[in-house]
Amino acid sequence: MQKLINKRSYFLFLFITYSCIICSCKQNPEKVSRILSLSGQNKSELEKVIAYFEAENNPEKLKVAYFLIGNMEQQFSYEGEVVENFDVLFTKLDSLHQKKATLLTNSPVLNSIWDSLTTIYGYPNLSLAEKVPDYKKIKADYLINNINEAYYQWKNNPLISYLSFDDFCEYLLPYRVGTERIEPWRAKLYQAFQLQLDDKTKSDQFQMAKRINVILRENIALNHTINKYPFDMTARQMEMAKRGACKHLVNYEAMVMRANGIPVAIDEVPLWGNMDRGHHWLTIIQDKKKTFAFNAAQDPFGGLDTTPYTFAKVYRQTSTAQNVLPLYHEDIPASILNDYKKDVTSSYTKTFNINIKLNYQSGKGYKHAIICTFARRWEAQAWGNLQGNVAEFKNMGTNVVYMAMLYDGNKLLPATNPFILTNKGTIRYLYPEASLQDIVVDRKFPNSRLNTHNASSLLGGQFQVANTADFKNAQCFYTISTIPARGCDIKGPLKGNYRYIRYLAKKGEKTNLAEMEVYTVNHKQDTIKLKGQILGAPIIPTAIGTNYTNVFDGDPETYFSGVKDSVSWAGLDLGSAKKIVKIRFYPRSDTNFLIPGDVYELFMWKKDKWLPLGKQMTKTWKASFSQIPVNALLLLRNHSRGKEERIFTYDDGKQVWW
Known part of the structure; x- marks a missing residue:
């Protein structure tokens, strides 16, 4: 029996070796041959993948293998010491979750962990990490398993029978979603989430995606500290952290969706048209060329159609090069030179092609102009061809202020007045007139929706005065009846003098009060600010909230969050009864009023x-x-x-x- 096993192993070895030799001699697609020539010592691993699917005698699966290998040139992981130093962050997060610790969006506990790590290792920086190309490291088994699992989903899941070969390759097949370190995830995520779905949900693609999003929303969340972590996470890291930046959540949910047979694209605005930051989200590739866009792990399911931000440019991440970059691009900033993104702006907003004449710079010596939006400074959104002094910009989102500029290889040079591209496609130039x-x-x-949401919890809250510390027989100085958009000055109708004053949140609402100032008048009738001993309840552990002392720290950027479903208040003992003529208060906000x-x-x-x-x-x-x-x-x-x-x-x- 042992001799027979050895004999079979020997012939299997000869078959694989022969297949690899044949593979190397056979004419592969040009893109595949290029990757094989770049792969060095890892070439045999890629050749094993090709040999495996040639031996399986399934031309379509071989074509799939060619797709992944042929489009591997821009696929890589960030690795090295600068990445590994911060792996302990995930271990610590996992430990906190095991202890059922509460981790807020701006958790002091996570801030402390982050500060400790950066003190030891310095701030993590992408430029310090090692870029390891997949073709230099990826293993045959990993690619083969990924192809087999994704292909099985495509051919055996009736919910995606509509999916074309090209869309399958782009939105279901990919073995990675970003620059995370390579590790198996597809089978594990399939098994984990299928167990949480009932048969009725599994029979409807939209309902299944919606249910998965709910499950994720209950388990992962945004966090300001992890937002500083610049590297993409593996699936295992996200499961340990359960916290991340927008892109971390999007990448993980893309893995989960694809593992469960839901083809999704990753879309992004590098920069909103009216905001100084960008955003990533997911889009389901549905039947009949329809799509459904949604924010990862957020409620409600969707959300892109109600965003308060405007779309200047929207791009879809692709595995294949779009071949839209010009050969000469020295006059285009590197930040907008990415051939692996597809322009899908018209899927989200009305767009127009516009021709803009330069009037402050000459186009001589330039082939391209740059269209910019404002984000604390003017930032590039897209490039356009330049004919003389006229620049053409295609598929530009409306209701945005733009400026056409030239790039000299070092900086952007204003070339026109700022202008508004209206919803009708007209241009309104902005310049100081004589009037x-x-x-x-x-x-x-x-103002933001988050400000309004936080301030709305003040509705029904009362400012009360009393002459006993227990506020027995307290008098109402003022009840908040409208959502405050900024700080407010209030004057109560009460007469008399009072020693104690407080803000009492409405039962069942968080406090969300940032600052409270109490004023009286002196004998000259000058208004003066009162001081006193700070009182309040409840005492909030720093891990889950912020305390009532913040209401009197003189800083409107700090706040008392309180806890829902508890008596929550903040006040002062003025030491003796005083005449109170005015209260100034600030809601929890961004303090941009x-x-x-x-x-x-x-x-x-x-x-x-x-x-x-x-x-x-x-x-x-x-x-x-x-x-x-x-x-x-x-x-x-x-x-x-x-x-x-x-x-x-x-x-x-x-x-x-x-």
């Missing part, structure tokens, strides 16, 4: 720079500026605090954000 107007501003950055006592400066864009129009210390929640040119693009800066600021125009007596 002047007076303006009133109350924010330096547009105007704050009394802060110094603000107004700027307008003219030709190629921001020109100052006036500076003032505000005394109220608004600021007025006189003799401001009509049709100017404006920017308001707070010199006292904060970095967020957003461009706006002043139309019909109000700020219009772009």
Whole structure:
């Protein structure tokens, strides 16, 4: 028997060796041959994959293998010491989850862990990591198993019988989703999630995707600290961390969806048209060329159709090169040179091709112009061909302020006035006109839905006064009846003097109060701020919330979050009974509304720079500026605090954000 086994092993060895030799001699597709020539000592692993599927005598599966190998040139992992040093982060996170610790979006516990690691190893940086090409390291077994598992799903799952070969290769087959280190994930994620789905859900692709998204939402979440981790996570790392940046969540959910037979694309806006950051999400490739876009692990399922942000450019991640980059691209910033992204902007918003004439720079010596949006500074969104002094930009999203610029290999040079591309496809240039107007501003950055959500929890909350520490027989000074969009000054109708004052959250609501100031008047009738001993409840562990002492720390950027379903309040013992004439309070917010006592400066864009129009210390929640040119693009800066600021125009007596 032993001799027979040895004999069979010998013939199997000869077969594999012979197959590899035949494979190397056979004419492979050009792209595959190129990868084999680059793969060095790992060439035999790639040849084993080709030999395996040639021996299986399934031309379509061989074509699949060719697809993966032929498109491997841009596939790589970030590896090395700078990556491995932070692996302990996932071990610590896993330990915290095992102990059922509460980890908030801005968890102090995670901040402490991160600070400890960066103190030891320094800040992790992509440029310091080793880029290891897949063709130099990937193993035959890994590729073969991935192909077999994905191909089986495609051919045996009736829910995706509509999927074309090309879409299968792009949106179900890929063995990786980013630059994570390679590890098996497909079979494990299939088994784990199929156990959590009932038969009815499994029979409907949309409902299955929706249910998977719910399961993920209950187990993984965004975290500000992990947002600093610059590397893509493996599936195992995400399962340990259960926390990550937007892209981490998207990558993991893409693996889960593909493992369970749901073809998904990864779409992104590198930069929103009216915001200084970008976003990633997932899109299901459905039957009849339909798609459904949704945010990873978020509620509700979908969300892209209600985003408050505008789409300038949207790209879809691809495995195959799109062959759209020009041969000459020295006049295009590297940040927008990626041939493995497909322009799908028109799937999300109305788009137009536009021709823009340069008027502040000559196009001589340039072949391309760059179209930019504002994100604290002008940032490149796309490039366009230049004919003389006219630039053509294709598929540009509407309701966005753009500027055409030239790139000299080092910096962007303004070449036109800023302009709005309207929903009708018309262009409105923004430049200071001779006509002047007076303006009133109350924010330096547009209000957000998160601000409104946090401030809404103040509804029904009361400011109470009393002369006993237990607030027995307390009098209501003021009840919050409208959602505060900024800080507020309130004056109560009560007469008399009181020693104790507090804010009491409505039962069942989080406190979300950032700051509270109490004022009286002296004998000269001057308004003065009162001090006292800080009181409040409950005491909140730093791991799960923020304490009531933040309400009196003088910083409107800190806040008392409180805990739902508990009596939550923050107040002062003034030491003796005082006449209370005013309360100033701040909701939990981004503090981008105007704050009394802060110094603000107004700027307008003219030709190629921001020109100052006036500076003032505000005394109220608004600021007025006189003799401001009509049709100017404006920017308001707070010199006292904060970095967020957003461009706006002043139309019909109000700020219009772009």
